Amino acid sequence: MHVPDGILPAPLSLAGYGLTGLTAWFCLRVINRSSDPTQGIPKAALLTAAFFSASLIHIPIPPASVHFVLNGLLGVVLGYYAFLAIMVGLFLQAVMFGHGGLTTLGINALIMGIPALIAYFAFHLRDRRPKTSNHRLITGLLAFLAGAIGIGLAMVLFYGLILFNLPSDLNAEAERAALATLALAHLPLIGIEGVFTAIVVLFLERVKPELLRNPWFKAVP
Amino acid sequence: MVTILLQLENLYRVASLGKLALPMVLVSQVGWVERAIAHSVEMQYQTTQAITVQAKYDTGQPFVNAQVSVYAPNSDTVWQTGMTDQKGQFTFAPDVTKPGTWQVKARSAGHGSILNIPVKPPSPTATAAPQPQSVEPSSATTSKAGYTSLQKGVMVASVIWGLVGTALFFAGRKR
Numbered sequence: 001m002h003v004p005d006g007i008l009p010a011p012l013s014l015a016g017y018g019l020t021g022l023t024a025w026f027c028l029r030v031i032n033r034s035s036d037p038t039q040g041i042p043k044a045a046l047l048t049a050a051f052f053s054a055s056l057i058h059i060p061i062p063p064a065s066v067h068f069v070l071n072g073l074l075g076v077v078l079g080y081y082a083f084l085a086i087m088v089g090l091f092l093q094a095v096m097f098g099h100g101g102l103t104t105l106g107i108n109a110l111i112m113g114i115p116a117l118i119a120y121f122a123f124h125l126r127d128r129r130p131k132t133s134n135h136r137l138i139t140g141l142l143a144f145l146a147g148a149i150g151i152g153l154a155m156v157l158f159y160g161l162i163l164f165n166l167p168s169d170l171n172a173e174a175e176r177a178a179l180a181t182l183a184l185a186h187l188p189l190i191g192i193e194g195v196f197t198a199i200v201v202l203f204l205e206r207v208k209p210e211l212l213r214n215p216w217f218k219a220v221p
Numbered sequence: 222m223v224t225i226l227l228q229l230e231n232l233y234r235v236a237s238l239g240k241l242a243l244p245m246v247l248v249s250q251v252g253w254v255e256r257a258i259a260h261s262v263e264m265q266y267q268t269t270q271a272i273t274v275q276a277k278y279d280t281g282q283p284f285v286n287a288q289v290s291v292y293a294p295n296s297d298t299v300w301q302t303g304m305t306d307q308k309g310q311f312t313f314a315p316d317v318t319k320p321g322t323w324q325v326k327a328r329s330a331g332h333g334s335i336l337n338i339p340v341k342p343p344s345p346t347a348t349a350a351p352q353p354q355s356v357e358p359s360s361a362t363t364s365k366a367g368y369t370s371l372q373k374g375v376m377v378a379s380v381i382w383g384l385v386g387t388a389l390f391f392a393g394r395k396r
Contacts, residue, residue, distance in 0.1 A: 006335045007328060042388035049384040053377055058280055065280055096376050097279065162331035169290055169299045170328070178286070178330035 001069055001151075001158050002055070002093070002108055005101030008165050016106030023113065024087060027080040034215035043211060044081040047074050051089040055099055059192070066189050072150020073197045075116030076123040076143060077204070079214045083113040107161065115153035119146035123201075124216075139205055140198045147197025152190045159183055271314045272338060276305055276327045283309025287329035294321025294340075315340050 031037050047070075054068035074082040087109045093099040100108045123146040126138055159179055166172050204211050276284035289311045291301040305311045305327060315323050320342040326335050368376070 003331065004333060006326065007331060007333055038391050038394070041391040045384045045388035045391070049381045052380055052384070056373075056377065065278075065282070092380055096380070097373070099279075158331065169302070170288055171302075174286075174288060175328075175330070182330040 001111060001154050002090075002100035003104040003111070003158065003161065004098075005103045008104060008107060008161065010103075012161075012165065013103045013107060016104065016108075016110055018106070020087065020106040020109040020113070023083055023110070027083045030080045030216070036215075040078060040081045040214065044078050044085045047078055047082075048085040048089045050074075051086060052092050055093055056097070059189070061185050061188055066186050068193065068196070069112060069151050069154060069189075070193065070196075071112040071116040071154060072119040072147035072193055073200055075119035075150055076146045076197060076201060077211065078116075079120050079124075079216055080117070082116040082120060083109070086113045086116060111157045111161070112150075112154050115150045115157070118153060119150040122146045122149055136202070136205070140202050143201035144194040144198040148190045148194035150197075151193045155183065155186055155190075269314045270317060271312050272323075272340075273310055273312045274305075274325050274327070274336060274338075276309045276311070276334065278332075283307070284327060284329065284332070285309055287327045287333065290326045291315075292324040292326070293319050294323060317342065 031040070051070050051074055054070045056067070058065045058067050071082070071086060074085055078085055087105075090100055090105055090108050090112070094102050094105055094108075123142050126135075126142050129138075132138075162179060163176070166175055201212065274289070276287060278284060284305055285307050287305045287309070289303045289305060290299045291303075291313055292298075293300040293316065300316075300323075301313055303311055303313065311325075311327070313325075315338075317340065320340050323338045323340050324335060325338060327333055
């Protein structure tokens with residue numbers, strides 16, 4: 001999911017930085033207006049660590065090997081902090097291991113951060129309805145959906161960006177075929193991340209449900 | 222029948238860093254050896270300097286069937302295109318009359334990397350000597366030096382420790 005340096009044209013990388021700056025500013029503003037802005041920092045720091053190390057865990061799915069992204073999980077647990085956590089995680093991945101690149105940091109933050117925010121809104125649909133007896137089932141299902149949306153949407157953005165920015169000196173047909181193969185290899189990851197997100201969320205819901213609450217969505221009693 | 226001999230004099234593998242690295246090996250003398258002549262087909266051979274590029278993922282897997290574009294120094298147009306083989310290798314013979322920094326791009330399915338290769342102008346003896354002349358092997362990689370698993374582990378652990386420390390700091394302040 002990480003776009004490396006030199007793949008996309010320079011204006012697009014600049015636009016990526018611009019949009020990421022705007023989104024980060026917006027997220028910081030929303031956080032700053034909450035009653036206690038530092039409240040979410042401990043869990044944001046811990047999940048940044050999880051996000052940072054997750055990309056080093058490779059799952060061999062022939063013909064490629066894919067890695068966890070966990071942006072859906074970050075969205076569900078962190079809300080607006082998720083975009084900032086992903087930005088920091090991506091920066092560390094880029095400077096330490098060369099995953100992605102510094103010129104494409106903005107683009108990568110958008111590819112993974114925007115789906116994380118959407119996953120957050122999807123998961124917190126559960127707070128829009130009163131608690132019923134099947135609350136646990138709904139929480140699990142929405143968590144699965146959020147995890148799947150996070151990675152699924154990130155994939156769509158990644159492949160879309162690459163596909164619409166093929167340089168003219170490249171054999172477009174071969175590149176499209178290679179992209180299709182890689183996209184197919186990543187499809188199982190949608191299910192895996194969905195299940196993983198659901199497991200983590202159900203676990204948190206049982207042992208520390210307040211971790212899944214945040215200042216922006218008040219649960220309907 | 223034309224046999225292409227590829228002598229790898231020295232293969233420096235440079236450990237990779239990053240999503241994809243292109244350790245480059247400036248290595249070989251490629252010789253086209255005369256084998257068969259029929260119906261007045263004349264064949265000659267010449268030795269030339271060739272560069273082998275090795276592309277692999279940071280997991281160590283070779284970057285196979287990637288599209289490679291070679292750019293001559295100070296040029297935006299592609300000088301040569303090709304594909305990496307099953308070992309992730311691609312060999313080309315740069316035009317030594319164009320010394321400078323040659324650029325090799327390899328990409329496939331949105332992954333890829335760029336490698337800069339310095340090519341020196343030919344020395345006077347190189348053109349005069351008919352026999353294969355040894356070239357000084359050189360190597361380069363796209364990214365910083367490769368890390369061992371231990372180094373990677375220490376880096377990951379220190380980042381995680383920093384983030385856990387941040388978490389503890391803010392969690393402690395609340396109380």
